[in-house]
C-alpha cells in the first residue's frame with residue numbers, strides 16, 4: 001500500500017469554506033486536492049492500492065490555537081467512489097467529511113471510501129508504517145528502492161512546523177529528496193509513483 005499524508009496548515013478543519021474559493025478562503029485546499037488527483041488517477045482508471053491522508057491541524061495551527069482541529073480525512077483507494085479528476089468535486093467530498101459530526105475520537109465514514117477522525121499528526125506518524133518525509137534537503141532516492149508499504153509525508157505551500165518535524169524525527173522517518181529543485185507537492189507524488197513503478201528502467205510490457 002502506498003500512502004501519502006499531506007498537511008494543509010491553513011485549511012479550516014470545520015469545513016466552513018466555500019468551494020468557489022479553494023485557493024483563497026479555503027486556505028489553499030487546492031494544493032491538497034491536486035495531491036489527491038495525482039495520487040489516485042491514471043489515464044484510464046484509479047490506483048486502488050493507494051491511500052491519501054489529508055491532515056488539517058486547524059485554522060489556528062500556526063498560532064498554536066486549534067479551534068477547529070486537528071482533523072484527518074482518509075481516502076482509501078480500494079473503496080473510493082464518486083472521485084472525479086476536477087478539484088471542485090474532490091473539494092466537495094473533503095468538505096463533506098470535514099462537516100461530519102465527530103462525537104468521539106474514532107474514525108467515522110463520510111462518503112464511500114472516505115473517513116474522518118480527530119487524529120493528530122503525531123498519532124498518524126506513530127501509527128502508519130514505513131515513514132518517509134519528502135524533503136528538499138534529504139538523501140537521494142535509495143538505489144534499492146522502498147518497501148511497498150511506505151507512507152510519504154508532504155507539506156503544502158508551507159514547511160512542516162517544528163512540532164511536525166519532531167514527530168517525524170521521533171518516528172525515525174527517512175528524509176528523501178526528489179531532486180535539486182523545489183517541486184509542487186502533487187508533482188512530488190507523481191515522481192514518487194513513477195519511481196516506485198520502476199522509474200526509467202521500465203517500458204510498457206508486451
Ligand SMILES: C[S@@+](CC[C@H](N)C(=O)[O-])C[C@H]1O[C@@H](n2cnc3c(N)ncnc32)[C@H](O)[C@@H]1O
Nearest residue numbers: 134135136154155157177178179181182183185
Ligand atoms: C512546495 S513544497 C514546500 C514549500 C517550500 N519549502 C516553500 O514554502 O517554499 C511542498 C512539499 O513538497 C515536497 N518537496 C518539494 N520539492 C521536493 C524535492 N525536491 N524533494 C523532496 N520533496 C520535495 C516537500 O515535502 C514539501 O513539503
